Amino acid sequence: MSHNSIDPLATFQSLALANELLKAIEKIGFEQPTPVQSQAVPIALAGKDMLVSAETGSGKTAAFLLPALQRLINEPSSLFGTKVLVLTPTRELAQQIALQCRALAEFTDVKVGLITGGEDFKQQQGVLRRNAEVIIATPGRLRELIHQQATDFSHLKLLVLDEADRMLDMGFSDDVLNIAHHCNEEKQTLLFSATLTHYGVIKIADRLLKNHYKTLALNTLHDGHDNIAQQMMVADDNDHKQKQLVWLLDHEQYDKALIFTNTRRRANELLAPLQAQALRVAVLHGEMDQRERNRVMGLFRDGIVRIIISTDLAARGLDVKGVNLVINFDVPRNGIDYIHRIGRTGRADEVGLAIALVKSTEWNLMSSIQRFLKQRFEMRTISGLQGSYQGPKKLKSSGKAVGSKDKREAKKEPAKKIKVRLRDRKNIGKRRQPSLKPEETPQDS
Ligand code: AMP
DSSP: OOTTSOOTTOOSGGGTOOHHHHHHHHHHTOOSOOHHHHHHHHHHHTTOOEEEEOOTTSSHHHHHHHHHHHHHHHSOOOOOSOSEEEEOSSHHHHHHHHHHHHHHTTTSOOOEEEEOTTSOHHHHHHHHHTTOSEEEEOHHHHHHHHHTTOOOOTTOOEEEETTHHHHHHTTOHHHHHHHHHHSOTTOEEEEEESOSOSTTHHHHHHHHSOTTOEEEESOOOOTTOTTEEEEEEEOSSHHHHHHHHHHHHHHSOOSEEEEEOSSHHHHHHHHHHHHTTTOOEEEEOTTSOHHHHHHHHHHHHTTSSOEEEEOHHHHTTOOOTTEEEEEESSOOSSHHHHHHHHTTSOOTTSOEEEEEEEOGGGHHHHHHHHHHHTOOOEEOOOTTOOOSOOSOSSBOTTSOBSSSSOHHHHHHSOOOOOOOOHHHHTTTTSOOOOSOOTTEEETTO
């Protein structure tokens, strides 16, 4: 079953929701949880921060309202102040969310307040004074009320950023960050966006979500990164890739560039050959202590270093202006990592370029990533630097190579004899899980 289709066995009862909520769900007439609901609710109820891609119409609103209400039922509090805050870009959306929240909360004591522009300011100060546990708000008006010191988010349990990509596109980025910093630090944060490949969404997730947050990709809309050109280039081996890399760093126009490898070792190995080309380059990876990392980041920010070679983990949280070239020296292990990598470039008002260097053994993974993104990348060659590998001779409709093993590779490396343990023999012949599992990837991979 695809992670986007309804699981016929999923029930609201299995989501560990209180009877008051189940009763309301029945009254509203929802029979079964939608995929975003059955996948996001348990993670949210476990208290985890989460970045979710889900579009309007997927049932995402209940996916954050149900765990929000459940938390209020589980943890009743006599403390004054807002407990759940939902930020959403438009007045209409805020009204719809408030409507659904009131319907879901019908059999609870939870009070829901709505704060949007265009409504009476005094009346909205009253909403806050009357101490609604749940506030649904648009960022602009809420910022004004925070400015008036009319809000109290010091006991907030949950912050939801709904349609984060739209909020950022509408210029609410500073307001959202400001509001988030007015909330207590222990709060849980859920970030919903139609697309994950949006400049800013990944960065705001890095800034506002706790380390090791979960990413749930329920759709992978390909809008939102029109300003990132995505290309791939085939390569014979790592030496060939290194030549391509040097050429690109010499010939592309960029302020700052990021090169991604899958291992620290490869990141270290690339440093000397690039330095030998008089490129202003440094390495950033998890083995380095924090002081050293900060020093490298400072040099990169100031433009003294223009190129950073990094692994995925080290690049999380990396928020530097002017990164307009991302080179995937190694193809990332899955679609989510790919999105996180390219999310480092392509600001709304700038154009970014992402190039993946692809060996024959990486072709199928690259085509899985393209399928995951519902995109075909532009194939690029460098004249004078073409290798003997030109991509698979024949392609399956999936974009993968016909005949999974590359013959040249197979010739070079005789198949190793693998001893199979007795208890594993019964599994021989059964299909293995595909390595690409983009729907949920823990952020510490
Ligand atoms: P949303 O994506 O949250 O805007 O929801 C889209 C529509 O789906 C709204 O009209 C919801 O009332 C409805 N909806 C949400 N969850 C369910 C469900 N489990 N079953 C049927 N309809 C739902």
